[in-house]
Amino acid sequence: MNRETAEQELIAHIDGLEILDSHEHLPDEADRPAAADVLAEWLTHYFSCDLISAGLSDQGLVQARDSRGDLLARWDLVEPYWEAARSTGYGRSLDLAARGLYGIDGVRRQTVGALNEAFVAARQQGGHYEYVLKTKSRIALSVVDSNLGCDRRYFASAFRLDNFIQPTHRREIRDQGRGVGVQVHSLEDWEEALRRQLGRALDEGAVVVKHGLAYTRSLHYEKPTRAAAESDFHEFFRAARAPEWRGPMQAGEALQCHMWHALLRLADQQGLTVQVHTGLQEGNGNVIADANPVHLTNCFLEYENVTFDLFHMGYPYVLELANLAKNFRNVNIDMCWGHIISPTAARLALTEWLDTVPANKIIGFGGDYCFVDGVYGHQELARRNIAATLAAKVADGSFDLARAREVAGWLLVDNPRRILRLGERLPAPAPTAAR
Numbered sequence: 292m293n294r295e296t297a298e299q300e301l302i303a304h305i306d307g308l309e310i311l312d313s314h315e316h317l318p319d320e321a322d323r324p325a326a327a328d329v330l331a332e333w334l335t336h337y338f339s340c341d342l343i344s345a346g347l348s349d350q351g352l353v354q355a356r357d358s359r360g361d362l363l364a365r366w367d368l369v370e371p372y373w374e375a376a377r378s379t380g381y382g383r384s385l386d387l388a389a390r391g392l393y394g395i396d397g398v399r400r401q402t403v404g405a406l407n408e409a410f411v412a413a414r415q416q417g418g419h420y421e422y423v424l425k426t427k428s429r430i431a432l433s434v435v436d437s438n439l440g441c442d443r444r445y446f447a448s449a450f451r452l453d454n455f456i457q458p459t460h461r462r463e464i465r466d467q468g469r470g471v472g473v474q475v476h477s478l479e480d481w482e483e484a485l486r487r488q489l490g491r492a493l494d495e496g497a498v499v500v501k502h503g504l505a506y507t508r509s510l511h512y513e514k515p516t517r518a519a520a521e522s523d524f525h526e527f528f529r530a531a532r533a534p535e536w537r538g539p540m541q542a543g544e545a546l547q548c549h550m551w552h553a554l555l556r557l558a559d560q561q562g563l564t565v566q567v568h569t570g571l572q573e574g575n576g577n578v579i580a581d582a583n584p585v586h587l588t589n590c591f592l593e594y595e596n597v598t599f600d601l602f603h604m605g606y607p608y609v610l611e612l613a614n615l616a617k618n619f620r621n622v623n624i625d626m627c628w629g630h631i632i633s634p635t636a637a638r639l640a641l642t643e644w645l646d647t648v649p650a651n652k653i654i655g656f657g658g659d660y661c662f663v664d665g666v667y668g669h670q671e672l673a674r675r676n677i678a679a680t681l682a683a684k685v686a687d688g689s690f691d692l693a694r695a696r697e698v699a700g701w702l703l704v705d706n707p708r709r710i711l712r713l714g715e716r717l718p719a720p721a722p723t724a725a726r
């Protein structure tokens with residue numbers, strides 16, 4: 292079968308799938324920031340960073356986001372950078388959203404006024420999440436980062452305990468402990484507070500643990516002695532007389548490592564999946580080397596029963612991630628954010644992963660947006676990328692069409708359901724003849 296025919300077949304198949312979404316930052320619909328217009332909301336993150344790297348000043352971005360200003364004047368401010376960045380994954384996702392959700396031909400000077408009217412009207416009308424996530428994006432469920440009270444029609448929550456690894460002030464330690472009925476005087480108390488906090492989150496419906504500290508430290512966590520961790524922890528109490536306004540403290544390395552291991556031990560005992568940010572960090576001016584997934588190797592070796600879900604294709608460490616997922620039963624690849632970081636990298640990486648990594652270990656989509664319209668653009672790119680990648684496999688004879696269809700279902704439905712333990716939140720999968 293030639294590539295074009297296979298791709299058409301696979302697009303039709305994939306467009307018919309109701310998919311799972313491994314990672315979002317969406318607020319509930321009722322909690323969307325007030326008074327936003329389309330530029331303010333769509334420049335919350337991602338494409339705004341492309342505008343900055345294209346040359347927009349920090350002050351220019353602040354003005355562009357300010358919905359009190361005149362829309363066209365703000366457009367004029369960003370236009371040269373927008374045109375420069377239009378064809379990045381971030382830019383294409385927004386153009387897809389304009390077209391698919393509002394019937395407007397991309398975001399440009401001639402269209403931005405009409406686009407904004409449609410955007411504001413949709414907000415006022417309500418039911419926009421139902422329209423975007425269910426009707427248009429055909430997403431059965433999204434795992435949302437740290438929103439335990441999330442709207443269960445659309446979301447299940449991941450839960451972060453990062454502040455137990457990097458506390459910043461003694462009063463924060465005190466308040467975290469009090470929140471779960473522990474007066475914290477010792478490292479042992481701090482571990483008990485962690486255990487209770489995790490238990491409470493699970494009771495409130497959290498499905499996975501999320502680690503997001505690759506923005507502020509390396510992913511390499513040594514295995515320090517308890518004495519070293521205690522010494523670091525006690526530093527917070529040596530500063531006990533410090534007034535409330537005292538600035539944040541940097542937690543010692545031994546304490547940070549100890550608490551990450553304590554968290555993994557709990558995940559091991561409770562059979563939890565741990566999502567880890569690896570690769571590209573959002574924003575401008577980050578340290579990418581800190582986020583190399585290879586840093587986690589000692590943890591993969593030690594916590595062989597903990598399921599790790601490594602985010603963002605590890606971009607640009609996509610081959611390191613292939614190596615890790617090939618070596619370790621407990622390491623999985625997650626393409627969340629990936630199809631918009633670089634649509635080409637997503638296709639190339641998936642092409643290679645399907646040659647190196649068993650296909651039950653790859654989660655094909657996670658929107659990773661703070662605003663809902665972006666999720667639509669991202670899932671469109673994800674479906675097309677997966678169809679094109681699998682079609683190439685059919686054309687070169689390494690897959691037949693039945694295998695390609697089956698793998699598409701694994702990437703977008705079965706793998707996230709199993710790896711993220713979402714089965715209880717969803718109706719049972721329909722049996723298919725292929726399995």
Ligand SMILES: [Zn+2]
Binds near residue numbers: 314315316436659
């Ligand atoms: Zn994220």
